[in-house]
Amino acid sequence: MEIVHIAAECYPVAKVGGLGDVVGALPKYQNNAGHQVRVVIPHYDTEFINKNEFDTVYSGFVKLGNFNFPFNIQKEKIDILGFELYLVHIPELFDRNEVYGYEDDIERFLSFQMATLDWLNSRSEVPDTIHCHDHHTGLIPFMMKYAYKFEKLRSTPTVITIHNAIYQGQFGFDKLYYLPEFDLSKVTILEWDNKINSLATAIKCATVVSTVSPSFLNEINNFGYGLESLFNQVRHKSRGILNGIDTEVWNPAKDKMLFANYSSKTFENGKQANKVKLCSQFDLDPTKPLFSFIGRLLEEKGADLLPHAAALALSENYKEINILILGSGNTGIENQLSHLVASFKGNYNVFIGYNEALAHQIYAGSDFLLMPSRVEPCGLNQMYAFRYGTIPIVRRTGGLKDTVIDIGDDGNGICHDQPSIEDVCYSIQRGVSLYKDKKSLKNIRKIGMNIDYSWESVCQEYINLYNLKTN
Ligand code: ADP
Numbered sequence: 222m223e224i225v226h227i228a229a230e231c232y233p234v235a236k237v238g239g240l241g242d243v244v245g246a247l248p249k250y251q252n253n254a255g256h257q258v259r260v261v262i263p264h265y266d267t268e269f270i271n272k273n274e275f276d277t278v279y280s281g282f283v284k285l286g287n288f289n290f291p292f293n294i295q296k297e298k299i300d301i302l303g304f305e306l307y308l309v310h311i312p313e314l315f316d317r318n319e320v321y322g323y324e325d326d327i328e329r330f331l332s333f334q335m336a337t338l339d340w341l342n343s344r345s346e347v348p349d350t351i352h353c354h355d356h357h358t359g360l361i362p363f364m365m366k367y368a369y370k371f372e373k374l375r376s377t378p379t380v381i382t383i384h385n386a387i388y389q390g391q392f393g394f395d396k397l398y399y400l401p402e403f404d405l406s407k408v409t410i411l412e413w414d415n416k417i418n419s420l421a422t423a424i425k426c427a428t429v430v431s432t433v434s435p436s437f438l439n440e441i442n443n444f445g446y447g448l449e450s451l452f453n454q455v456r457h458k459s460r461g462i463l464n465g466i467d468t469e470v471w472n473p474a475k476d477k478m479l480f481a482n483y484s485s486k487t488f489e490n491g492k493q494a495n496k497v498k499l500c501s502q503f504d505l506d507p508t509k510p511l512f513s514f515i516g517r518l519l520e521e522k523g524a525d526l527l528p529h530a531a532a533l534a535l536s537e538n539y540k541e542i543n544i545l546i547l548g549s550g551n552t553g554i555e556n557q558l559s560h561l562v563a564s565f566k567g568n569y570n571v572f573i574g575y576n577e578a579l580a581h582q583i584y585a586g587s588d589f590l591l592m593p594s595r596v597e598p599c600g601l602n603q604m605y606a607f608r609y610g611t612i613p614i615v616r617r618t619g620g621l622k623d624t625v626i627d628i629g630d631d632g633n634g635i636c637h638d639q640p641s642i643e644d645v646c647y648s649i650q651r652g653v654s655l656y657k658d659k660k661s662l663k664n665i666r667k668i669g670m671n672i673d674y675s676w677e678s679v680c681q682e683y684i685n686l687y688n689l690k691t692n
Contacts, residue, residue, distance in 0.1 A: 222256050222257070222349040222350065222684075222687065223256070223257045223258075223259075223346065223348045223349045223350075224248070224251060224256055224257070224258045224259070224348065224349065224350050224352060224687070225258075225259045225260075225261065225341065225348045225350070225351050225352065226244055226247070226248050226258070226259070226260045226261070226352045226354065227260075227261045227262075227334070227337055227351065227352070227353050227354070227358045227361060228240060228244040228260070228261075228262055228353075228354035228355070228357070228358060229262065229263065229320060229321070229330065229333075229354070229355065229357040229358070230244055230262065230320060231244040231245045231260055231262045231302075231306070232244070232245030232246070232470075233245060233269050233302075234262060234265075234267060234269045234270060234302075234306065234308075235262060235263075235265050235267050235269070235270075235320050236577075237320050237321065237575075238516075238517060239384060239433075239464070239599065239600070239601045240354060240355060240384045240385070242464075242466070242467065242601055243354070243382075243384065243433070243464055243601075244260060244262070244354060245302065245467065245470075246465065246466070246467035246470070246676055247465070247676055247679075247680070247683065248260050248302075248303075248304040249302060249303035249304055249467070249676075250465070250675075250676035250677060250679075250680045251304075251680055251683070251684075252303055252304045253303070254677075254680050254681075254684075256684075257305075258304040258305065259304065259305045259306075259307060259348075260302075260304055260305070260306050260307065261294075261307045261308075261309060261337050262306075262307075262308060262309070263308065263309050263310075263311070263314075263315045263329070263330075263333045264295060264308035264309060264310035264311070264315055264316070265315055265316075265317065265318070265319075265320060266315075266316050266317055266318050267318075270308065273297055273298070273301065274297070274298045274299075275295035275296060275297055275298060275308065276295065276296050276298055277293045277294070277295050278294050278295070278296050278307070278340075279293065279294040279340045279343060280292070280293040280294075281293075281336065281339050281340070281343075283311065283332045283335045283336045283339070284401070285328060285331065285332055285335070285399045286396075286398050286399050290311050290313055290314060290332055290336075291311075291312075292309060292310055292311040292332070292336045293310050294307055294308070294309060294310070294336070294340045295307065295308045295310055307340075309333050309336045309337055309340075311329075311332055311333065311336060314328065314329040314332055314333075315329060315333070327390070327392045327396065328399070330357040330358075330390065330419075331360065331399055331400075333357070334357075334358055334360055334361050334364065335364070335401060337361070338361060338364055338365065338368075338370075338371050338374065339370070339371075341371075341374060342370065342371045342372075342373050342374055347373060347374060347377055348377060349377075349378070349687070350377070350378050350379070350380060350687045351365070351374070351377055351378070351379045351380070352379075352380045352382065352683075352687075353379060353380065353381045353382070353423060353427065354381075354382050354384060355382070355383065355384050355385060355388070355420070356388055356389050356390030356419040356420040356423070357390065357419075358381075358423070359381065359389075359390055359419030359420045359421075359422055359423035360390075360400070360411075360419050360422055360423070361379065361423070362379040362381065362422070362423055362426035362427040362428075363403075363407075363410060363411065363422045363423070363425075363426045364400070364401065364403065365377060365379060366407075366426055367403040367404045367407045367410075368400070368401040368402065368403040369401070369402050369403065369404075370401045370402070371401075378428040378429075378687065379426070379427045379428050379429075380427055380428065380429050380430075380431060380686060380687065381420075381423035381424060381427040381429075381430050381431070382431045382432070382433065383420070383424075383430070383431070383432045383433070383441075383598065384433055384598055384599070385598060386420065386432075386441055386445060386446050386448065386598070387446055387521060387596065388420075389413075389418050389419060389420040389421065389446070389447075389448070390418070390419030390420055391413075391414075391416040391417065391418045391419070392416060392417050393416060393417070394412075394416070394417060396417070397411075397417065410422060410425055410426065413447075413448070413451070414447060420448070421448055421451055424448065424451055424452070424455055425451070425455070427458075428458070428689075429458050429459070429460065429686055429687075429689050430455055430458055430459040430460075431459065431460050431461065431462055431686055432459070432460075432461045432462075432598060433461075433462065433463065433464050433598045433599035433620060434461055434462075434463045434464070434598060434599045434600075434619055434620030434622075434623045434624075435461035435462075435463065435623060436461070436618075436619050436620065436622045436623045437461060437597075437598045437599065437619040437620060438452075438459060438460070438461035439461070440618070440619060442456065458689070460682075460686055460689070462679060462682045462683065462686065463599060463620060463623055463624070463674075463679065464599040464601060464604075464620070464674075464679070465674055465675055465676035465677075465678065465679040465680075466601060466604045466605060466608065466674045466675065466676070467676065468608070468674075468675045468676075471581075471584075471605050471608050471609075472608070473488070473491065473585055473608065473609050473610070476581055476585070478577070478578040478581040478582060479495055479581060479582060479585050480494060480495050480498040480499075480582065480585075480586075481494035481495055481498075483495075483585075483610075485610075485667060485670040485671055488610040488666060488667075488670060489663065491585075492585060492586065492609075492610050492611075492666075493507075495582060495585040495586035496511060496586040496587070496588075498582075498586065499511075499545070499582055499583065499585075499586035499587075500543065500586070503545055503570040503572075504566065504567060504570060505543040505545060505567065505568060505569075505570060506540070506543055506567060506568060509540070509541055509542055509543050509568070510541075510542050510543065510588045510589065510652060510653060510656040511542075511543045511544075511545060511586065511587045511588050511589070512534075512542060512543065512544050512545075512587070512588070512589045512590075512591055512614070512649055512652060513544070513545045513546070513547070513583045513587040513589070513590055513591065513611075514527060514544075514545075514546045514547070514548065514590070514591045514592075515547045515548060515580050515583055515584070515590070515602055516547075516548050516592075516602060517548060517549070517550045518548040518549055518550030518551050518554045518555055518558070519550045519551055519554075520551075520595060521594065521595050521596040522548075522550075522592075522593075522594050522595070522596075522597075523592075523593030523594050523595050523616060523640045523645075524548065524550065524551070524554050524593075525551070525554055526593050526640060526641065526642050526645055527546060527554070527558060527591070527593070527645075528554065528557035528558050528560075528561060529642045530593070530642045530645040530646055530649070531544045531546075531558075531561060531565075531569060532561060532564070532565075533642060533646050534645075534646050534649045534650075535561075535564075535565045535568055535569055537646070537650070538649075538650075538653060540567075540568060541653065542568065542649070542653060543568050543569065544565075544568070544569045544570075545569075545570050545571070545572075545583060545587070546558055546570075546571040546572070547571075547572045547574075547576065547579055547580060547583055548573070549573050549574050549575060555573050558571045558573070559571055559573060584602075584605045584606055584608075584609040584611055585609045585610075585611075587606075587611045588611065588612065588652070588656060588662075589611065589612050589613070589614050589635070589649075589652045590602060590603065590606040590611050590612070590613045590614065591614050591645065591649075592613055592614065592615040592616065592621060593614075593615075593616050593637075593640055593644075593645045594615070594616055594618055594619070594621065594640070595616070595618065595640045596618065596619065597615075597616075597618050597619040597620055597621045598619050598620060599619065599620035600615075600619065600620045600621050600624070603615055603620075603621060603624055603625055603634070604624060604672075604674045606669070607624075607633065607669035607670065607672050607674070608669075608670060608672075608674070609670075610666040610667075610669065610670050611666075611669075612633075612634055612635065612652070612655070612662075612665055612666065612669065613625050613633075613634040613635070613669075614634065614635040614636075614637075614645075614648045614649070614652060615634060615635070615636055615637075616636070616637055616638070616639070616640050616644070617636050617637070617638055618640075621636075624674075628651075628655065628661075628665060633665060633668050633669045633672065634665075634669070635648045635651050635652055635655070636648075
C-alpha cells in the first residue's frame with residue numbers, strides 16, 4: 222500500500238527526541254516489507270539537508286491570512302534512508318537551525334501542513350493512508366475532510382499517532398482565518414477548551430488514533446492533559462502500539478560512534494573498553510558502577526529530581542559510584558546539575574547540550590541508565606540501554622511499564638513507583654548491590670541484549686491499524 226508519513230522530525234534529517242527516531246525507522250521497515258512509503262518533513266537548516274542532493278518536484282504558495290509564502294517540495298535524490306524523503310521548503314519559516322521553539326511555531330507548522338496537502342492534492346495518485354505524527358500535523362485530517370481545496374483527499378484514511386500528549390498545538394480563534402476555506406458548519410470540531418486545539422482536532426477527525434505504548438493509552442483515559450474525556454470517546458478507534466528500535470542504527474556490534482564494538486557474547490570486555498574511554502573523557506572512575514541519564518531536562522522526564530538524587534546518592538556512596546548526565550532543557554535544572562560537578566569531582570559529571578555520538582557512547586559505556594520519568598509515552602532510551610547491555614532503572618509509567626520488569630520478579634531492570642528523590646536513590650542503591658553480584662549482573666545484561674524490539678515485529682501492527690474498520 223502507499224503510505225505517507227507527515228511529521229516534524231525524522232532521524233537523521235532532523236531529530237529532537239523519540240519522534241525523530243520513530244519517523245526515521247518505521248517507514249524504512251514498512252518499505253522493506255513491500256509498501257511504498259513516503260516521509261514528508263519541513264526543510265530545516267540541518268547538516269543532513271545541506272550535505273545531500275534534492276530535486277524540486279512541486280512548487281506553490283501557502284496563503285496564511287494576508288501572507289503568501291512561496292514553497293517548494295524537494296525529493297531526496299537517491300532514497301538514501303530506505304524510503305522516499307520529501308522536504309517542504311518554505312524558506313522564510315523553516316531555514317533555521319532548530320526544529321521548534323520559535324514564536325511563530327503555529328504559523329510555521331500550519332504552513333507546513335497546508336503546503337504538504339497542496340502537493341498531495343495535486344498528485345494524480347491518492348495515498349492509501351496518511352499517517353500524521355503529533356500536534357504539528359494535527360490539522361491535516363480536519364483539512365482533508367472539510368477544506369474545499371483538498372477535496373481529492375476527502376476519503377483517504379488518516380492516522381494520528383500520539384508521541385507526546387502534553388504539547389497540543391493550541392491557538393486562539395483570532396487565527397482561524399489562517400485556515401483554507403472550509404465547511405463552516407464544522408468549526409466546532411476545531412475547538413477544545415475555547416481554543417483551536419490541533420491535537421484534539423486530530424483525535425476527533427482521524428480515522429484511527431494510536432499511542433506509542435498500550436499502557437500510555439490506558440493512562441491518558443484517566444489523565445490525558447485535559448483531553449481525557451475525548452480519549453474516552455474515541456476508545457473504539459484507538460490502539461496502543463509499542464515502538465520498535467532501528468536495530469541497524471542501534472547495534473553495538475557495528476555502531477561506528479562507539480570506542481569499541483561488542484556483541485551479546487563479548488559484551489563484558491566491550492562495555493568495559495567503552496566505559497574506560499568515557500570515564501577518562503569525563504574524569505570518572507572506571508572501576509566503579511556508572512549510572513547515567515540521557516534526555517530532555519524537563520519535569521516530565523523527572524529531571525528535576527536528578528540534582529538532589531545525585532547529590533544524595535553520591536554522598537551515601539562516597540566515591541563508590543559515578544553519575545553522568547547528558548541533556549538540555551530547563552535552565553534551572555541545567556544550572557543545578559552543573560554546580561554539582563565541583564562537589565563530586567572524579568565521580569560526577571554533566572554535558573549540557575545535544576550530542577548524538579555521546580548518547581551512543583553513554584548507552585555503551587554505562588552500567589545503569591536512569592529514567593525517573595513522570596510521563597513516558599513509550600521511551601526509547603530503555604530499549605537502547607537493553608540493546609547495549611545497560612540496565613535501565615525506571616519509574617513504572619507508560620511504555621516503561623510495558624518494557625521493564627523488575628529484577629525482583631525475574632525481570633530485566635530496576636523499577637520504582639514514585640517520581641521521588643527517595644525512590645531514585647533506593648533504586649541506585651539496588652543497582653550498587655547488583656553491580657557487586659557479578660553473576661546476576663552478567664545474566665541480566667544478557668537477557669536485555671537478547672530482547673527483540675525490532676521494527677520488523679511491530680510493522681505489521683501498523684498495517685493492521687491502517688486496515689482497521691472503525692465504523
Ligand atoms: P522523548 O520524549 O525525548 O522523545 P524518547 O525516549 O522517546 O524521549 O527518545 C529520546 C531520544 O532522544 C533518544 O534517541 C535519546 O538518545 C535522544 N536524546 C535525548 N536527549 C539527548 C541529548 N541531549 N543528546 C543526544 N541524544 C539525546
